[in-house]
Amino acid sequence: MNGSGTGPISLTEPLTGGCFCGAVSYALSAPPTMSAYCHCTQCQRLNGCPFVHTVHFRTSVFGWTHDGGADALDAFQNPSKPHKTRFRCKKCGCCVASFNKNTNNTSVWGAQLSRSQDGRIMRYDIVKPTAHIFYGTRMLDVPDEVTKWEGYPEKSRQLA
Ligand SMILES: [Zn+2]
Ligand SMILES: [Zn+2]
Secondary structure, three states: OOOOOOOOOOOOOOEEEEOOOOOOEEEEOOOOOEEEEEOOHHHHHHHOOOOEEEEEEEHHHEEEOOOOHHHHEEEEEOOOOOOEEEEEEOOOOOEEEEEEOOOOEEEEEHHHEOEOOOOOEOOHHHHOOOEEEOHHHOOOOOOOOOEEEOOOOOOOOEOO
């Protein structure tokens, strides 16, 4: 887990990311509060993949950097989680961030963070996952050294 819980530490250079076509971009001025592989059934269905690398930040450290801000995006409110709004690029359709009104958290996906010329995610040391969450509903086993939880880290049963 990153951070001491006493407030975000500013980064000297922000973390950046965006959608596939480049029309939508964002920056984050502090390290994540959580970085994990999420195996929940919502992530599986919303993204069409077995699990995602989700990276959570306080909303106060998140900002859109493309012209038009949120107006340039489509928004989707999940009926089963109305406190969450997911934003999608209107052009390429990539979902790039999800805002949680209740917790004031914003999550982005590790795969959409900026990459260096060799294709690697830049500053991976800061955003590297430290847990597998909702591992009980996994579609495949991941035999790595990272801790595995039934729900959120420290708030649910540890599975491995
Ligand atoms: Zn796009
Ligand atoms: Zn999930």
